[in-house]
Amino acid sequence: MSTVDNTPSDLTDVPPELHAEVLKWRTVERLRPEHIVLAGPGQESVWDYPRPPRVEPVSATITVVFHGLTLASSQNAYRVIETSGAPVYYIPQSDINMECLEPSDRQTLCEWKGTSAYFNVNVNDHTAADAAWTYPQAWGEFAVISGYIAFHPAQMSECWVNQELARPQPGNYYGGWVTDAIVGPFKGEPGSEGW
Template sequence: MRRLFTPTRDPIAPGQESVWDFPRPARIEPISSRLKVEFAGRIVAETLNGYRAIETSHPPSYYFPPSDVDRSLLKSASKRTLCEWKGGAAYFDLVAGSQFSKDAAWSYPEPVTDFAPIAGYFAFYPARVDACFVDGERVVPQEGEFYGGWITSTVAGPFKGSPGTAGW
């Protein structure tokens, strides 16, 4: 019988929460933090009306209302994925002048019922843009090509995504 490996939690500092206390299955929650995404010297998205998705072992990903995203910079991409919790995702390339970032953003046009509040909202991979911020703090991208988590000083890991973490 094969056992799943569970990593040792990082210590939690004051004001932090552990991603190991996040729920499974994932859930979303509205937040009032100032969220911002920059690309090619432009603000692509900025909001005080976002949502965060949280799931065990993952730093949060953040969702922006369409009204707070410069959609003129988004071009529909061919990539599609299926999340076991949220439903089918559509992807978008970012294009600003001569700068291009493939599959930099995603959205759930028709998410499952529990995620209905983020229908049509946009999330961004911090590794595929110039910078992302939560309340002015620059985000560190979650490792790996698949996940789009935003790591800030308010979350403790370790975080899924780096090599060897697929079984978490």
């Protein structure tokens, strides 16, 4: 296995009390597996995605459904792509039925995007705990997704990229959306802890 480059990058927007922890995660050694699938025509390999990650607008319609209710449908989403992970889609709140989202107490720290806040998703008598998240004050280039919300596809009934039903990235931690347009292997699969 070869090593993936981990550039520390700029700490300008990072609160000083988080510098040590952020640098620790930004510089951890990541391995590149030998069994990478070659991308075919019209496909992308997650192993060609950058680290540090990149945020970019998407032209696709991104739709999220939970127990028969369309929670979100947007043509104004962004995706965040990072080496070894499936794209994560961030949707503006104006395109989300926010009445179905209830803030939870969970927070996590991303070494690139900042501190996240989570939501429980409630539709009728169905609840998905911590199934959506946002970065209220995302750092650096990720500031464009501040306040935008991502949904974990494993906890939703359906997540669509245009007319394709996306599949959850393996593992319970990562919120990537796997479609036929991307190939792996993906972080979250058994044995991928060092990727």
